[in-house]
Amino acid sequence: MSDLALPLDLFHFIRPWLLVLLPVIALLWWWVRRRLAPHKPPETAIAPHLAQALTVGRASARRVLPIDGVALVLALTCLGAAGPTWSRVPDPFVAQTAPLVIALKVTPSMEAHDLAPSRLERSKQKIADLLALRAGARSALIAYAGTAHSVVPMTEDPHVLQPYLEGLSPDVMPDKGNATAAALELARSIMAKESAPGGILFVTDDIEAADVAALNGFQGASVAVLAALPDGVGSAGIDQLTIPVQQVTVDDADITTLDRRLNAAYRRALAEQGDQPWDDRGWLLAWPAMLLGLFWFRRGWTMRWGAAALAALVLQPGTGRAEGVTDWFLTPDQQGQIAYDKHHFDRAGALFIEPMHKAHALYRDGKYDAVVETLAGIETPDAAFLSAMAHIKSRGYREAIADFQTTLDRDPNFPGAAQNLELAKKMLDFVETARVQSDTGEKTGEGADGVVLDNKDARGADTQIRGGEQGAKLLTADQWMNTVDTNTADFLRQRFAIEAAQQ
Known part of the structure; x- marks a missing residue:
């Protein structure tokens, strides 16, 4: 699917009745243009060439009249008011990028140096760039040669994949070969566990002819190939593919194109099945309408139309804001959306008037108590779910459990509500169990600094714990990884050998 096919397919008007x-x-x-058209002079005894020379305003019927600009401005205003749209407002709690399984071919042929530094190393660089581009999205990594093996399961942290990606080489693979079909089946099994449609990307320099049909006819996920080949070097198997194939480029154009193609089905699913409101793009038509409106300031009765419209806007009753020039053209919600898109969440939270948008901005700004206060009185599953997430962030596990349950009462199939309800219960149980185990009735001098626990079940005795500066320091993730003697290549070699023996 091309980049324009999906928006064109989803294009519609939110308020189509205004198109009447x-x-x-x-x-x-x-009607107005007909009245302004010059009338044909009566037949006289004057010669035609003299009559044409003596007629005033004969060319006005062919030139642009003020009513033409007025009609065009009104038409643009009507189309904008109808609410053209082709996408939904992004949901901050749902990834906007499809889950992806990357299958990397790890064979001796991938160590050819016709791509600097080698085909395999260039492929690793491209995969790392793709993971950085998809930051926050779910990704998994498969390595295959004569057998296919899952290197890292689905994860949202690209840093988890990096050390394992660097440890891949033909030496760690137990069998030689090109088992593309086995890698495709393994990717299918990983993708089957995902609730949303995703994509499968093969990074390879060749595909066996017997596996071409399996790739071309695969159903259930978008499949694409990143050809790790230099310009002018082809592959008989890759040339027979009908699925999208992208040649490696020196810049990021290849991974950007692949990311858009692999996300097409996911974006369609979000648009067709999502609960978010449609993103009203009518404001885009306001700019050409305002530019054309500048032509109203000319001699003629059209100027009176412009004055009347301006007076109607300025003198209309209501509590309007006029704190700056921006308020003349954009509503507070539009200004808030601009600030939100620029990640200025504090300003967006102050500008938004619509409660859900305001709550989302406050949530991203870390003002969780304000989120709960803003959502009070909104009886929708989205509001209850967002309120529950705010309680989780502020460690109000009991309130979060109640809000998650409210979400399920309002919509039993609300995405993620049931799973988060169980997780919140486990978190509450863990916190209270830890409180019981720490309640010895003695005041200690070491421990956490300012711990506040939710203990409404009155488990154990009340004990206040204050931390000292001499408490034990936990190792960071990098420090812990540095204490491991075995590198990832040795680990993958052993694991792949065991999996191959089991197969």
Whole structure:
């Protein structure tokens, strides 16, 4: 699917009933222009060339009249008010990128140096760049040669994949070969566990002819190939593929193109099955309408139309804001959306008036108590779910459990509500169990600094724990990894050998 096919397919108007004004605007334009057209002079005894020279305003019928600009501005305003859209408002709790399984061919042929530094190393670099581009999205890694092996299961942290990706080489693979079909089946089994449609990317320099049909006819996920080949070098198997194939480039154009193609089915699913409101793009038509409106300031009765419209906007009753020039053109919610898109969440939270948008901005800004206060009184599953997440962030596990349960009462199939409810219960049980085990009735001098636990079940005795500066320090993740003597290549070699023996 091309980059424009999906938006064109999803394009519609949020308020299509406003389009009935377009014929009225066209009729008004025709009536006014007909009145302004010059009348044909009566037949006289004057010679035709003299009559043409003496006729005033004969060319006005062919030139652009003020009513033309007025009609175009009204038409653009009507289309903008109808709410053109082709996508939904992004959900901050749902990844906007599809889950992806990357299958990397790890064979001696991938060590060829016709791609600097080698085909395999260039492929690793491209995979690392793709993971960085998809930061926050779920990704898994498969390595295959004569057998296919799962290197890292689905994860949202690209840093987890990096050390294992660097440890891949033909030496760690137990069998030689090119088992593309086995890698495809393993990727299918990984993708089957995902709730959303995803993609499978093969990074390879060749595909066996027997496996071409399996790739071309695969159903259930978007499949693409990143050809780790230099310009001018082909592959008989890759040339027979009908699925998208992207040649390795010196810049990021290859991975950007692949990411868009692999996300097409996922974006369609989010748009067709999502609960978020449609993103109203009518404001885009306001800019050409305002530019055309500048032509109203000319001699003629059209100027009176512009003055009347301006007076109607300025003198309308209500509590309008006029704190700056921006308020003349954008509503507070539109200004808040601009600030939100720029990750200025504090400003977005102050600008938004619509409660859900305001709550999302406050959540991203870390003001969880304000999120709960903003959502109070909104009886929708989205509001209850967001309120529960805010309680989780502020360690109000009991309130979170109640809000998750409210979400399920309002919508039993709300995505993630049931799983988060069980997780919140486990977190509450863990916290209270830890409190019981730490309640010895004695005041200690070491421990956590300012720990506050939710203990409404009155488990154990009340004990206040204050931390000292001499407490034990935990190792960071990097420090812990540095204490491991075995590198990832040795680990993968042993694990792959065991899996191959079991197969």
